[in-house]
Each structure stands twice: as C-alpha cells, then as structure tokens.
Amino acid sequence: MKQLNQEEAKRICDRVLGFSKADECRVTISGGRTGNIRYAQNSVSTAGLVENTELTVSVAFGKRQGTATINEFDEKSLEKAVRRAEDVARLAPENPEFMPAVRKQAFKPSNTFRASTAAIDPAFRADVASHSIVAGRKNKLVTAGFFTDTTGFETIANSNGVFGHQEFTNLSFTCTARTEDGRGSGWVTRSVNDASNFDPREASQVAIEKALRSVDAKALEPGRYTVILEPAATSDLLRFMFNAFDARRADEGRSFLSKKGGGNRLGEKLFDEQVNIWADPWDKDVPVRPWDNESMLPRERTDIIKDGRIASLDYTPFWAQKQGVEAKGRHGNIIMAGGTRSLEEMIASTKKGIVVTRTWYIRMVDPQSLLLTGLTRDGTFYVENGKIKHPVKNFRFNESPVSMLNNVDELGKPVVMGGEGRFQMVLPPMKIRDFNFTSLSDAV
Numbered sequence: 001m002k003q004l005n006q007e008e009a010k011r012i013c014d015r016v017l018g019f020s021k022a023d024e025c026r027v028t029i030s031g032g033r034t035g036n037i038r039y040a041q042n043s044v045s046t047a048g049l050v051e052n053t054e055l056t057v058s059v060a061f062g063k064r065q066g067t068a069t070i071n072e073f074d075e076k077s078l079e080k081a082v083r084r085a086e087d088v089a090r091l092a093p094e095n096p097e098f099m100p101a102v103r104k105q106a107f108k109p110s111n112t113f114r115a116s117t118a119a120i121d122p123a124f125r126a127d128v129a130s131h132s133i134v135a136g137r138k139n140k141l142v143t144a145g146f147f148t149d150t151t152g153f154e155t156i157a158n159s160n161g162v163f164g165h166q167e168f169t170n171l172s173f174t175c176t177a178r179t180e181d182g183r184g185s186g187w188v189t190r191s192v193n194d195a196s197n198f199d200p201r202e203a204s205q206v207a208i209e210k211a212l213r214s215v216d217a218k219a220l221e222p223g224r225y226t227v228i229l230e231p232a233a234t235s236d237l238l239r240f241m242f243n244a245f246d247a248r249r250a251d252e253g254r255s256f257l258s259k260k261g262g263g264n265r266l267g268e269k270l271f272d273e274q275v276n277i278w279a280d281p282w283d284k285d286v287p288v289r290p291w292d293n294e295s296m297l298p299r300e301r302t303d304i305i306k307d308g309r310i311a312s313l314d315y316t317p318f319w320a321q322k323q324g325v326e327a328k329g330r331h332g333n334i335i336m337a338g339g340t341r342s343l344e345e346m347i348a349s350t351k352k353g354i355v356v357t358r359t360w361y362i363r364m365v366d367p368q369s370l371l372l373t374g375l376t377r378d379g380t381f382y383v384e385n386g387k388i389k390h391p392v393k394n395f396r397f398n399e400s401p402v403s404m405l406n407n408v409d410e411l412g413k414p415v416v417m418g419g420e421g422r423f424q425m426v427l428p429p430m431k432i433r434d435f436n437f438t439s440l441s442d443a444v
Contacts, residue, residue: 003031003032003033003151003152003153003167004029004031004053004153004155005165006155006165009029009153009155009165010155010157010163010165012029012055012073012078013027013029013155013157013163014157015075015078016055016057016078016081016082016157017157017158017159019078019079019082019083020057020059020082020086020159021086022059022060022061022085022086022089023059023060023061023062024059024060024100024101024158024159024160025057025058025059025060025082025101025158025159026057026058026059026101026156026157026158026159026296027055027056027057027058027155027156027157027158028055028056028154028155028156028157028293029053029054029055029056029153029154029155030053030054030152030153030154030155031051031052031053031054031152031153032051032052032053032150032151032152032153033049033050033051033150033151033152034049034050034051034148034149034150034152035048035049035050035120035121035122035125035148035149035150036048036049036050036125036146036147036148036149037125037126037128037129037146037147038145038146038147039129039132039133039143039144039145039146040144041142041144042133042136042137042142042143043133044126044129044133047122047125047126049122052071053071053073054069054070054071055069055070055071055073055078055081056068056069057069057081057082057085058085059082059085059086059089060089060098060100060101061086061089061090062094062098063094063095063096063098064089064090064092064093064094064095065088065089065092065095065098066084066085066086066087066088066089066090066091066092067085067088068081068082068084068085068088069081097318099295099317099318099321101158101159101160101162101296102158102160102162102295102296102297102317103160103161103162104160104161104162105162105164105291105296105297105298106298107164107290107291107298108282108290108298109166109290110166110281110282110287110288110289110290111282111284111287112166112167112168112169112193112287112288112289113151113166113167113168113169113193114169114193114194114195114196116194116195116196117149117151117169117170117171117192117193117194117195118151118169119195120149120171120195124149124195125147125149127200128145128147128173128200129145129147131200131201131204132145132175132177132200132204132207135201135204135205135208136177136204136208139177139208139211139212140179140180141177141178141179141180141208141211141212142177142178142179142180143175143176143177143178143204143207143208144175144176144178145173145174145175145176145204146173146174147171147172147173147200148171148172148173149169149170149171149195150168150169150170150171151167151168151169152167152168152169153165153166153167153168154166154168154289154293156291156293156296158296162296164289164290164291164296166289166290168193168289169193169194169195170191170192170193170418171191171192171193171195171198172189172190172191172418173188173189173190173191173198173200173203174187174188174189174190175187175188175203175204175207176207176378177204177207177208177210177211178211178444179211179212179215182444183214183215183216183217183444184211184212184213184214184215184216184391184444185210185211185214185377185378185379185444186206186207186208186209186210186211186212186213186214186357186378186379187207187210187232187357187358187377187378187379188203188204188206188207188210189232189417189418190203190418191416191417191418191424192416192418193286193287197416207378210357210378210379211379213379213381213388213391214378214379214380214381214391214444215391216390216391217380217390217391217392217393217394217444218382218390218391218392218393219392219393219440220354220382220392220393222395222396222437222438222439222440223436223437224434224435224436224437225352225353225354225434225435225437226350226352226353226354226409226431226432226433226434226435227353227354227355227356227431227432227435228343228346228347228350228353228354228355228356228383228429228430228431228432229356229359229404229429229430229431229432229435230343230355230356230357230358230429231414231415231417231425231427231428231429232357232358232359232417233356233357233358233359233376234359234401234404234427234430235417235425235427236359236360236362236374237359237362237372237374237399237401237404238334238401238425238427239423240362240364240370240372240401241256241370241401241402242304242334242423244256244257244367244370245257245304245312245313245314246313246314246316247264247313247314247315247319247320247323248315248316248319250264250265250313251263251264251319251323254367255367255368256367256368256369256370256400256402257310257313258368264313265310266310266311266312266313267309267310267311268309268310269307269308269309270308270309270310270402270405270406271305271308271309271402271405271406271408272308272405272406272407272408273307273308274308274337274408274411275305275307275308275336275405275408276303276305276306276307276336276337277303277304277305277334277335277336277337278301278302278303278304278335279299279301279302279304279331279332279333279334279335280301280302280333280335281299281300281301281331281332281333282301283333283335283426285335285416285426286333286335286416286418286424286425286426287333288331288332288333288424289332290329291329292329292330292332294330295316295317295327295329295330296329297317297327297328297329298328298329299328299329299330299331299332300328300329302328302331304331304334308405314330314331315327315328331423332423332424333423333424333425333426334423334424334425334426334427335414335425335426336411336414336425336426336427336428337411337414337428338411338412338413338414338427338428338429339410339411339412339413339428340413341410341412341413342412342413343355343412343429345412346410346412346429346431347383347386347387347388348386348387349386349410350383350386350431351384351385351386352383352384353382353383353431354380354381354382354383354392354435354437355379355380355381355383355388356376356380357376357377357378357379357380358376358377358378358379359374359375359376359377359397360374360375360377361374361375362374365398369400369402370400370401370402371398371399371400372397372398372399372400372401373396373397373398373438374396374397375394375395375396375397375441375443376394376395376397376441377394377441377443377444378444379391380392380393380394380395393440393441393442394440394441394442394443394444395437395438395439395440395441396437396438396439396440396441397435397436397437397438398436398438399435399436403434404430404432404435407432407433407434407435408430408431408432409431409432409433410430410431411428411429411430411431412428412429412430412431413428413429414426414427414428415427415428415429
C-alpha cells in the first residue's frame with residue numbers, strides 16, 4: 001500500500017471509528033518503505049526494499065480491552081478488524097490499571113521528513129556500499145556494512161477526537177573494516193533523517209583508519225583509567241540509564257532513582273554539574289513525532305537532568321493519576337549538552353588515557369546502582385602527552401553510567417547518534433576519570 005497522506009489516513013480512521021460499538025476506540029496506522037543494502041567480505045550480499053502498512057484498532061468495554069491488527073484496507077476488512085477487537089475485549093478480564101482514552105489534543109508538527117532521504121534509490125545504496133568496498137580493497141582491508149533508509153508515516157486517532165498524522169524519514173549506516181589477518185578492526189556508525197548530512201566516504205574512512213591504526217595492540221594492565229569515550233561508546237550505556245527513569249520503578253524501590261525509605265530522588269543532585277540533558281521533539285538534528293504512541297499525549301520539551309540534578313521522571317498515565325501529577329507523552333529523544341572541542345582536541349589535551357571507539361555485549365549487573373558490564377572493541381588506543389601512542393588490547397569493564405557522569409573531566413562537541421529502540425540521541429564525546437577496566441579481552 002502506498003504512503004498515505006493526511007486526508008487519506010483520516011478517512012480510514014473515521015471509517016474504523018464509525019464501525020466501533022465499544023465504549024471507546026483507538027486507531028493507529030503506520031506504514032513505510034525501507035530500502036537496504038548489506039555487504040561483507042568486500043562484496044554485496046543482499047539488497048532489498050520492503051513496503052508495508054498496518055492498522056491497529058484497540059477498543060474497550062469498561063475496563064475490558066481488545067486489540068486487532070490488519071494490513072488490508074477495504075471496507076470489509078476494516079469492519080472485520082473492529083469486530084475482532086470487540087470480541088476479544090468482551091472475553092478479556094478487567095484491567096485494574098485501565099486508563100480511558102485521552103481527550104482531543106493539539107500536536108505541534110515536528111520536521112521529521114526530508115525529501116533528500118525519501119529520494120534515495122538503489123543506485124544511492126549501491127554507491128554507499130561501493131565507497132566502503134573500494135576503499136577497503138585499496139587499503140588491503142576486509143569491509144562489512146549495512147545501510148538502511150526509511151520513508152514512512154504514522155497516524156493516530158481515537159473516539160474522543162484525537163487525530164495526528166506525520167511523515168518521517170531516516171537512514172542508518174554501520175561499517176566494520178578489518179585487516180586481512182584479523183589483527184586490526186575499526187568501526188563507524190551514522191544515523192540522520194536528512195541524507196544531505198550523510199557522507200558515505202567520510203564514514204567509511206573513519207572505520208578504515210581505525211582498522212589500520214589498531215594493528216599490533218599492546219596489553220595494558222586492567223585498572224582505573226582516564227578514558228575518552230566516543231559517543232558510540234556511551235550511547236548504549238546511557239540507554240540503560242534513561243530506560244530506568246521510570247517514576248513507578250523509582251517509587252516502588254526498583255531503580256537507582258529510588259530513595260531509601262520510599263519515594264524517588266527527583267530534584268537530587270546525582271551527577272556532575274556539567275551534565276545537562278533534555279528531550280525536545282522539535283530539535284533540528286533529531287526531531288521526533290510530537291506525540292507518544294502509547295498514551296496519545298503530546299510530547300514537550302523537557303529537562304531530564306539539569307546541572308547534575310534529576311529534573312523529571314517518566315510517568316505513565318496510570319502512575320501519574322495515582323501519584324497526583326500531570327501525565328505527559330514520553331519523550332522520544334535524548335539531547336546532551338557538551339563543549340566546543342572535537343574528539344581530536346580532547347585527545348590533544350590528555351596527558352595519559354585510553355580512547356574507546358565502541359562498547360558492546362553490555363549486561364546489567366546491579367539495577368540499584370545501575371552497574372553494567374561489557375567490552376570495548378573495534379579500536380581502543382592509549383594516549384600519552386596528547387597523542388595516540390599505540391593501540392591496546394580490549395578490556396572488559398564494570399562501570400555505572402551514574403558514576404561515569406559523576407567523574408566528568410570534559411565534554412566535547414555533541415554529535416548525532418540517531419538511535420535504536422526508543423531514543424534518538426545527540427551525545428558529546430566524554431573524558432571520564434577513573435573508568436573501571438576489570439580484565440583483558442583477546443577479541444579485536
């Protein structure tokens with residue numbers, strides 16, 4: 001099914017809402033076209049284009065709910081989906097935490113669509129892979145990568161008059177470059193919604209240079225070091241932290257934001273004063289849809305951490321009502337303030353330290369302290385007197401992002417990380433003292 005415009009999407013939503021005999025009805029339509037190209041061993045392995053459009057209808061009789069999903073849009077199929085959802089609702093037990101559908105809302109559009117990304121075609125994707133493959137072969141490296149581009153739309157509506165429709169685009173790219181003997185490895189990631197801000201040559205060259213520089217890594221003793229973490233090295237660590245900003249988990253004692261004796265730590269200073277983080281659906285670099293799909297409530301610009309203090313927590317409509325606070329749409333991006341210096345300038349100002357390109361295989365050790373364990377990979381380097389002296393073998397680390405953000409020496413110039421899962425992110429490189437490396441890893 002083709003991309004729906006606002007008028008077409010509203011017509012379908014109105015038909016679905018008109019079919020419903022339940023106490024309330026909610027509709028979500030999402031659709032899009034995703035192109036991709038994958039390469040490995042310096043050769044394209046797969047390429048494709050996937051198109052799909054789905055409609056989800058959810059109804060309620062009192063506190064009994066039912067949901068059905070379809071990808072057919074003729075009258076008969078739409079009505080059949082509504083009846084199926086109603087049949088499920090009649091059979092379902094009551095939900096003790098049921099919240100009624102929200103009243104009509106006003107959504108301020110965000111600029112999530114870029115024509116340059118929507119225009120990406122197979123030739124563009126082939127060029128992205130070609131730049132990596134040709135440059136890799138020239139440097140006697142083996143490259144592998146994955147490029148995807150998406151053009152889509154999302155529509156929400158309910159029987160109380162809520163309606164929102166928005167088109168969006170994005171692209172993402174990852175590339176790994178390795179020496180033929182497997183002794184050196186480099187990696188890069190890029191994610192933007194505007195293809196004019198994406199340079200496949202520049203991105204591939206980053207991975208290639210790291211691979212060439214990481215050969216003959218030397219072992220350093222595990223311990224606590226000053227580290228310069230590239231944004232890709234911190235993004236997954238911080239996702240763990242921000243997924244724990246749920247007010248209910250904090251209030252019930254299941255979070256690092258829980259206060260001993262009950263309650264949460266809203267307003268407390270838990271981080272260095274340099275740490276300022278917020279969400280903004282209208283941010284020019286990582287715009288997101290101006291509503292939260294689950295609640296259908298508007299998103300707002302919201303301070304999350306202000307001068308090191310917890311400025312806000314994430315409330316579901318049920319928990320907000322229970323705690324007597326205003327319910328708001330969950331934010332869809334994370335934006336962290338930084339400085340003006342580049343990664344290279346931060347390295348140049350470091351007497352001794354370790355540069356970490358990427359962290360992976362991250363697992364939770366202790367939710368109460370947010371202690372995580374994981375590994376470095378794809379380019380880890382020792383810095384002495386402002387210069388990269390040599391590559392080092394990878395480490396396992398045991399560290400908490402809470403401790404990290406308390407040990408900030410310097411924040412660099414923020415860059416767009418895009419995002420997987422819930423959050424789009426803008427993060428700076430970070431110079432962190434006393435980062436805890438616990439053992440060595442033989443992997444490159």
